[in-house]
Amino acid sequence: MAKEIITTKIAIFQKKEIRKTLKDGEWYFVIEDVVAALTDSKQSKGYIKDMRRRDPELAKGWG
Numbered sequence: 001m002a003k004e005i006i007t008t009k010i011a012i013f014q015k016k017e018i019r020k021t022l023k024d025g026e027w028y029f030v031i032e033d034v035v036a037a038l039t040d041s042k043q044s045k046g047y048i049k050d051m052r053r054r055d056p057e058l059a060k061g062w063g
Contacts, residue, residue: 013037 007022011029016037019030036044052059 009020009022011018011020013034014037016033018033018037021028031048032044035041035047039047041047052062
């Protein structure tokens with residue numbers, strides 16, 4: 001079995017860093033970084049928690 005190659009990099013969006021990982025040819029982004037970049041929220045974890053509380057569909061399958 002071939003060894004899986006995972007690549008982690010930093011993307012810059014509007015001067016903010018967003019962590020991303022390449023796995024099996026697909027990029028995965030850190031949602032906390034994306035929310036912080038899009039909302040300018042200082043407490044992105046709290047922002048995400050509020051979004052999940054307000055939207056039961058979003059809360060499904062959360063890791």
